[in-house]
Amino acid sequence: MSLEIQQLTGGYGTMPVIQQLEFTVPAGSIVGLIGLNGAGKSTTIKHIIGLLTPMSGSIAIDGKTLASDPDGYRAALAYVPETPVLYPELTLREHIDLTIMAYALDRKQAWQRAEAMLAKFRLANKLEWFPANFSKGMKQKVMIVMAFITDAEVFIIDEPFTGLDPLAVHDLLDLVQEKRAGGAAVLMSTHILATAEQYADSFVLLQDGKVRATGDMAALQAQFNLPAGTLDDIYMAMTEAAHE
Numbered sequence: 001m002s003l004e005i006q007q008l009t010g011g012y013g014t015m016p017v018i019q020q021l022e023f024t025v026p027a028g029s030i031v032g033l034i035g036l037n038g039a040g041k042s043t044t045i046k047h048i049i050g051l052l053t054p055m056s057g058s059i060a061i062d063g064k065t066l067a068s069d070p071d072g073y074r075a076a077l078a079y080v081p082e083t084p085v086l087y088p089e090l091t092l093r094e095h096i097d098l099t100i101m102a103y104a105l106d107r108k109q110a111w112q113r114a115e116a117m118l119a120k121f122r123l124a125n126k127l128e129w130f131p132a133n134f135s136k137g138m139k140q141k142v143m144i145v146m147a148f149i150t151d152a153e154v155f156i157i158d159e160p161f162t163g164l165d166p167l168a169v170h171d172l173l174d175l176v177q178e179k180r181a182g183g184a185a186v187l188m189s190t191h192i193l194a195t196a197e198q199y200a201d202s203f204v205l206l207q208d209g210k211v212r213a214t215g216d217m218a219a220l221q222a223q224f225n226l227p228a229g230t231l232d233d234i235y236m237a238m239t240e241a242a243h244e
């Protein structure tokens, strides 16, 4: 399944923060949503997950929108937020059970997946712990496990590279690549350009709430006339061009 954003304009009040965004996250690919602080990455994601309603334009997963098929849309989508959100009164085990219920997953299969990931993230012996006892990185890992045990076809991962240690980033990227190999569409927002360049198949470059460029490295290098340019070089060139 692919995620398709068409002519999306939206924001918080009446003033649009993102304008006329247009991009696709194809099945079986990782797309990096790239932008500096305030570019509109989180606002875009809030629209995709349904926390904000578009002022105009559409967001669809294989033709399903939140308005036309809310259950189908939500079941197809898994989200890892930048800031972990856990229930203080539920243990780690209960969080996983809650995800299994919410996504109507096969319990045995989901727990098998969860146990493998919990072992990877060194959380396997903390199933009875409450969120208050977890570090921020541990909370983020719990959110990752909850997202990755689902059968979602579209994964939205907001700024995955800042709160996690290098080993955990590596483990997360392994999980993302497994999902891509299984045909999932993955949108990862970040301002850590070197890591994005290494792992994403293509990029959406956001600036001031607008898509300034899209494509894989070769397309972006050609567009900005930087044949050996890194994503960092390209982003800088784009920023300078916008201020000329």
Ligand SMILES: Nc1ncnc2c1ncn2[C@@H]1O[C@H](COP(=O)(O)OP(=O)(O)OP(=O)(O)O)[C@@H](O)[C@H]1O
Pocket: 012, 013, 017, 035, 036, 037, 038, 039, 040, 041, 042, 043, 044, 191
């Ligand atoms: N709750 C809000 N109410 C009003 N404006 C907001 C709100 N959250 C963000 N904005 C504004 O929307 C714009 C885009 O912010 P957004 O959080 O989407 O950027 P971002 O690319 O995710 O940045 P960062 O990398 O810092 O997380 C900014 O100008 C910001 O001030």
